[in-house]
Amino acid sequence: MNTSTTEPLTVADRCDRCGAQAYVRVLLSEGELFFCAHHARAHAPAYEDVAVEVQDETEKLLAEYGAGAMR
Numbered sequence: 173m174n175t176s177t178t179e180p181l182t183v184a185d186r187c188d189r190c191g192a193q194a195y196v197r198v199l200l201s202e203g204e205l206f207f208c209a210h211h212a213r214a215h216a217p218a219y220e221d222v223a224v225e226v227q228d229e230t231e232k233l234l235a236e237y238g239a240g241a242m243r
């Protein structure tokens with residue numbers, strides 16, 4: 173099965189933890205998770221080992237808001 177459904181994240185994609193705009197999509201064998209840059213980093217240890225694919229668009233955040241948004 174080809175699971176390359178990597179469409180760009182949009183403003184409609186929200187962090188599962190805080191509801192901020194999501195910049196990281198974590199594809200799992202049983203669904204997917206969305207995280208903002210902050211929570212993506214906070215939860216990386218939890219999903220890194222089980223993720224099928226991690227779509228990281230935090231560069232976009234950097235481009236739009238600068239390094240200050242990466243805290």
Ligand SMILES: [Zn+2]
Nearest residue numbers: 187190208211
């Ligand atoms: Zn968040």
